[in-house]
Structure formats: structure tokens, C-alpha cells
Amino acid sequence: MTIRPATATDLPLLQDIERAAGEPFRALGMPEVADDEPPALDLLERFREAGHAWVAETEEDGRVIAYLIGEPLDAAFHIEQVSVHPDAARRGVGRDLIAYAADRARDQGLAGLTLTTFAEVPWNAPYYERLGFHVLAEPELTPGLRKIRAAEADHGLDRWPRVCMYRATTDPAQGLDPGR
Template sequence: MTTVHIRAGAERDLRRVQEIERAAGGLFRELGMDRVADDSPPPIPVLRRYVHNGGLWVAEEHGPYETAAERPVAYVLAEPLDGNVHIEQVSVDPGSSRKGIGRALIDHVAARAAAAGVPALTLCTFERVPWNAPYYKRCGFRVLAGDELTPGLRRIRAEEAHVGLDRWPRVCMRRELAA
């Protein structure tokens, strides 16, 4: 049986995080979303900022006979936004997908945020991509109506539109957290 260990991301993980993003992004090609598939991963200075701000979490898989930590197979980037915690990115290496690792990362961020008294998680995602909005709905998120968007979410959506992501329908989502 494989177990997953989630830990704070570190400087040593940054190149691997980029590899995970490239591999996971390639799946968009199957949907005709080549522009998304070809998008570059976050640059090292941006990832380093998440490390220093405590917003990068990585998941490692451990098999039944391993004693040393393996390299990360998934990651999440999260940061404060308008009084909530905003999930900027969740990516799982395709070789480790469909094992609940992405959900474990989201739940980890949710538990930490709830313990800190944060009311909700937010994110922006593609509405019709099966592993985006439909997946996040199964993880407890709901789509926000336009009048529910906070200033920070409106800013993010404007930035996404500016770089052309509105070519495919996008939504903002929220998951309430228990105190």
C-alpha cells in the first residue's frame, strides 16, 4: 500500500515542482487546450516566494518497503486573499493521479486555514475541465456568482482574462471552513 506524506515545500523541491506542473499541464492537450498545455510553470523566484511565505506544500508517495522520503509527486500553492486562503494551483504528476493526492493537499490546506480561523478557501479554475471545477465541487467547493467575488478574486479574473485564459470558461469557487 502506498501512503502519502504532505510537508512544507522547500528550496530543494522547486525544480521538481516545475516538472510536475509541466507533466500535469500536458493533460490539457487532450482537450484541445494546447495554449494551457504549453504554458510555462511558475518561475523559481515565484515558487521561492511561496516557500518563504509558507504557501507551498508538497506530497510524497511512500511505498510499503521504502524508508527514505521520495521526491514530491504533487504540490499546492496557497496564499492569503481577502481574508481567505486562495489556492493558486494544485498539480499532481499524471503517474500519481487518481489516488486522492490532490484532495489530500486541498484538505491539508483547509485544515491549516481552519485552525487559523480563516473562513474559506477560494480558487479560480476552468469550468468544464473534468479535473477542474467538477473535481473541486466534489471536494466541497461551490461556484461563486459574480456579485460574490471579492476584490482580489476580481483582480485575479482580470489578470486571467488579460493573458487569454477566458478563451475557455472560467469560474471562481469557494469552500467554507469549519472553525
């Protein structure tokens, strides 16, 4: 697998990946999440133009199997979306994309990664905890994370428990982890 910056021609593929990655939510009684439209092409293009959209592709045939988009937010890199096609799930692709984003964030002087996710979906918060993220308590939320959570609530995502999470991009022993 290779991770590289997304190209303009990749963007429709990212929408296809998002649709496929949403299907497993149906089995959890979350059909609204499964049916939610993927990010619009103009939004994906905005992340791509900013240099904050990356894809994972297979070494064998160069097929795009996953993507991650995000942006700097309140001194961290906020992962807006990371999605892996179900055909490529459970192979460490998401983990590798997150590690790649952490390296890019560290290169930009950002000490951590943030994301928002479903608290009880096995491939959401429990998965991110295994990757070193921790749930932020309400007083730890930055203004930007509060704004994102409000937008998610307006979109109806609060029908299911959601959390904000943080992971340092640096060694916490160096004193550069503002999340803990």
C-alpha cells in the same frame, strides 16, 4: 503519502510536475494551457518563504508527486495552484493537499478556501465540486478574486469558461461560512 512544507530544493521538481500535469489539456484542444510555462522559481520561492507551499511525497521513496501553493486573500486562503503528476493521479493526492491547506487556513483563522479554475475541464470545476467547493456568482466575488480574474483574462485564459469557487474550512452550521 506524506504532505510537508516545500523546500528550496523541491522547487524545480514543482515545475516538472506542472509541465507533466499540463499535458492532458492538449487532448481537450487546449494546447496553450499545456504549453504554458510553470510558475517561475522566484514566485515559487515567495510562496515557500511565506509558508504557503506544500508538497506530497511518496512514502516508499520520498519522491515528490504533487504540490499546492496559495496565500491568504480577502479573509480566505486562495489556492493559486494545485498540481498532481499524472503518474499519481486518481489516488486522492489532490484531495489530501486541499484538505491540508484547509487545515492550515483554519489554523490561521481563515473561514474558507478559494480558487479559480476551468469550468468545463473534468479535473477542474467538476472535481472541486465533488470536494465541496461551489461556484461563486459574480456579485459574490471579492476584490481580490476580481483582480485575479482580470489577470487571468489578460493572460488569455478566458478563451475557455472559467469560474471562481469557494469552500468553507469550518462547519457551515456554525455560521462561519461567508460564501453561502
